[in-house]
Amino acid sequence: MKRRVFAVFAGLLIAGALPAMALAIPGTLDQHQEAGPDYAGGTKTALMEAQTFTAGITGQMSAVSLLLSINGSETINVSIETLDGSLQPSGTVLATGSNPITGTDRNVTQWVVFTLNTPVSVVAGHQYAIVTSVTNAYVFGSFQSTDTYAGGKWWFVQTTTWTDLGFTTYDLAFRTYVTAPDPTAAPTAAPTAAPTAAPTAAPTAAPTAAPSSTPPPTSTDAASASIVGSGSSWLLPIGLIGLIATLAAMSIRRRRTE
Secondary structure (H helix, E strand, C coil), X not given: CHHHHHHHHHHHHHHCCCCCCCCCCCXXXXXXXXXXXCCECCCCCCEEEEEEEECCCCEEEEEXXXXXXXXXXXXXXXXXXXXXXXCCEEEEEEEEEEEEEEEEXXXXXXXXXXXXXXXXXXXXXXXXXXXEEECCCEEEEECCCCCCCCCCCEEEEECCEEECCCCXXXXXXXXXXXXXXXXXXXXXXXXXXXXXXXXXCCCCCCCCCCCXXXXXXXXXXXXXXXXXXXXXXXXXXXXXXXXXXXXXXXXXXXXXXX
16 A cells, blocks of 8 residues: 555656655855845846856855746756956856746746756865856846945846946856865874884903913012011012022131131
């Protein structure tokens, strides 16, 4: 039973018997001027009009909207263009879009969304132009002495060139939609390994000098003896003492012989 109800509901949507839900507009609302309508700026001749604007978001502009009215039906075309040195549409087309509009009263306005055939890369602070050409529809905006949008202005083609007729404060009613790029996550730095301390070399023991062998004492300086004399003492080598004793003995013998 549920499947049958769903099938009937889907069929009614396809056939237009039930109003379908409005499609979401891709992107975020960026630049817009929604004052008006206070003047129908379109004609029934092929009049080209433009609104310049200054992007506020860097990203991909996917759609724009204009405030239009019509008594009848028409497919409206728009283009996004760069500006020339005079801040007028340059003729260099970045993207296009189209949408049919139907109405029964030219005084009843409606916001018409134009999804671009390819997203336009816009840069915050740079200026661009929305250009449209209408035949039966009317384009609305703020055509007053007070400038309601400082980031751009209204232009239209008179004969073959763009002009503002000196009305520098005029602006069309418009909206732009931009999708900003996803913020790039900062790369996570790999943890820095703690420096490994260089191994401390074991202290090298100072070499122990081999004990030097003491040469045996010679007969002349091997030992010494103490001879006591009148209040003083002298240390004499034993060999010298022996020599003195020998000489003394020889002197005694000589005296005896004599």
